[in-house]
Amino acid sequence: MKCTFCGGKIADGTGKLVVEKTGKLLSFCSSKCEKNMLKLKRKPLTTAWTAAAKAARKERK
Ligand SMILES: [Zn+2]
Structure with a gap:
């Protein structure tokens, strides 16, 4: 199973x-x-340490 937030x-x-x-x-x-x-209502895509954000950063490069 994968974490919904950090992946x-x-x-x-x-x-x-x-x-x-x-x-x-x-x-x-x-x-x-x-x-x-x-609680903090953060989104995985805009939270630096999540897998989703890392993947998004890679795509932009
Ligand atoms: Zn997690």
Whole structure:
């Protein structure tokens, strides 16, 4: 399973699953990722340390 926010791998039996009101499943590898997405409302694409942002930076080069 992959972290919804940072894109990192989550080992079986670890991490946290959150179900949004809309029924969307969010999986987080750490409370850091959970906080960034749910509390700080950051987007993976605009948060430097996520896989999504790294991939976006690569494409631009
Ligand atoms: Zn994560």
